[in-house]
Amino acid sequence: MPHEPALPYQHTTALLLTIRNHNFIDNTEYFNKIMEGETIFGLHFCPSLSLQIAQYMGLDIGFVWKKYFGQIKPWNGMAPILSTYYKNKHSVFVIGVFYLKDYQPTLIEPLCSPHHLLRKPFMEGIHFRAESDTAYLAGWLDWLTLLSKKKSRPETFRFYLDGGFQLSKIQQTLDFKIPFQLAICHLGGQGIPIKSYSLFAGAGGLLLAFMPPDHFIEKITCAGYILLNKYAKKIDRPSKMGRGQLYTFDCTMRSIALSLSYWHGANFSSENMGHPLYQSIRIQDNKVTHHEPSRKLLSASLHKKWTLPQDVTIEAIFRPYYDLNNQLLEYGLSFGLSYSGNFRLTTLHADQ
DSSP: OOOOOSSOOOSSEEEEEEEEEEEEEEEEEEESSSOEEEEEEEEEEEEEEEEEOSSSEEEEEEEEEEEETTOSSGGGGEEEEEEEEEEOSSEEEEEEEEEGGGGOOOOOTTTSOTHHHHHOOEEEEEEEEEEOSSEEEEEEEEEEEOOBTTTTBOEEEEEEEEEEEEEEEETTTEEEEEEEEEEEEEEEOTTSSSOOEEEEEEEEEEEEEEOOSSTTEEEEEEEEEEEEEEESSOOSOSOSEEEEEEEEEEEEESSOEEEEEEEEEESOOOTTTSOGGGOSEEEETTEEEEEOSEEEEEEEEEEEEEEETTTEEEEEEEEEEEETTTTEEEEEEEEEEEEEEEEEEEEEOOOO
């Protein structure tokens, strides 16, 4: 079932220092009309203090520093983090500013781009998660801008929903689920000249996970998704509705993880939310500059992870893809060095 809460839950009230650091190289060698490639060197540094004021409840305060090499003003990437959280073994609720990686979003790439974690590693909003033996439901609300009539700035937010039902489970070897996911992007506000709109994109499918007795292969997962999108209001786009199909195969071994996928999209759009490669349009300055009604992609991913002592992790990912319609082979690769550690500073005893 889904991941457990990131921070420990204790019976005593404690002050916990958490330090997260991620240094990365992300390179995409893309030369297509939907998405241009780029190379980013950077780091995320996020220290925070967590005060556990009750058995399952606490406050988290700190800051995140997001820096890309070559920035003229690198301190512009600093932002405070403040959140209130409730966490137990089966549920999580967080409100405030929080580090997104702590809550391990598992949305598929056509709905939520992994590049968002590099460009905006924290969220300002709400996260919740509840789970049982047969179902789970998680959501993320990311509030991006507040309405300002003086500056003609609209309110904008993104909302993601990730859920699923477990149909059957045979001991610890076979798991059969029905996942469903939703992504919403909203731009609006009264009294400003900018035209408001909402974009809905959802997915549903079937997932089969197999954990073989041979521990050389830890897990094999096969999944298929049907996707639909729709603009809720009139907007200057080639199509107000789109659809897609995504089929994935994942094999996790002790030394490496392999992923294969096939995507077929027809006028599909998840702008400002999903990975641009899966979409039929390219957006620049809120205008469509290129349109491909049909997109067919074959993608692969090789993921190698080394876990070192002292909470240090090294990751390397190679991601080629082939565009069947345009007969184009391109690739991306990334490398990361991360550290994440918790330090108990003191234990506070409440008055009896």
